[in-house]
Amino acid sequence: MQGLLxxxxxxxxxxxxxxxxxVATVIEAGPCFVVQVKTKEKDGYNAVQLGFIEKKPKSVTKPLLGHFQKSNVPPxxxxxxxxxxxxxxKPGDQIRVDTIFSPGDVVHVTGRSKGRGFTGVVKRHGFAGGPRTHGQSDRVRAPGSIGASSFPKRVFKGMRMxxxxxxxxxxxxxxKVLEVIPERNLLLVHGGVPGARNSIVEIRK
Incomplete structure (x- = not known):
């Protein structure tokens, strides 16, 4: 498995x-710094820790700053x-987008979806809502019944509300990767990916 932030x-x-x-999504992929390489013998599992988006040293705690300095990479x-x-x-290496990805590759993109706040059942679950006529004025976007009174006398777990x-x-x-532009660290993928603009995503293949 290979990937970038x-x-x-x-x-x-x-x-x-x-x-x-x-339809394509433009992702600024990397460059990422290799901060730490974990091995099964020392850490119990194999992994590579990558760092993305440089930060001012004064904004980093001293223990974390030492962690970066050990690998000779910026915070x-x-x-x-x-x-x-x-x-x-190895620690200290820099991984660029063209090192891992090329046009035609198939990738998996992980991100955090846009937060919509507290929403009703029509928006959240696609409910149709109540009738717009026959005297109803305040039940248009209501969920309807969520359970009977005599049986089962409770609301079932997982009820969509x-x-x-x-x-x-x-x-x-x-x-699918459509194009890689290494001089601008850009990756173009076919389709949409989760998250708002400028949100952080993981690209794996």
Whole structure:
């Protein structure tokens, strides 16, 4: 498994070689610094810790600053582990987007979806709502009955009701890489990925 950390820039319309339009997401992927390499003998599992987006040293705690200095890399705002990293790397290396990805690759993108706050059942679960006529004025977006009184005398677990929507970790799988622009650290993938603009995403293949 290989991967990079990136930042979602936005969505565009992309034209392939035949001129056909495609929906594409632009991701600023890397460059990422290798902060730590974990091994099964020493740490119990194999993983590579990557850092993304440089940060001012004065904004980092001293223990964490020492962690970065040990690998001779600048302090980073985002730290993430990638288990069973198949690329041979060592602490201090810099991984760029063209090192891992190329056009035609199939990737999985993980991000945090947009938070919608407390929403009703019509928006959250796609309920139809009540009738708009026959004297009803305040039941248009109501959920309806959530259980009977005599039986079962309770609300079943998992009942779809109003509540917080979004702000969850989501993974979109099997997205095709359309183009890699190494001089600008950009990765173009076919389709949408979770999260708002400028949110952090993980790209794995």
């Amino acid at each position: 990136g930042k979602k820039i936005g969505m565009i319309r992309y034209f392939d070689a035949s001129g056909a339009p495609k 980073c705002r985002i730290l993430k582990e990638f288990r069973d990293f198949s690329l041979e790397v 109003a509540g917080r929507m979004g702000n969850e970790q989501k993974t979109i799988r099997n997205l």
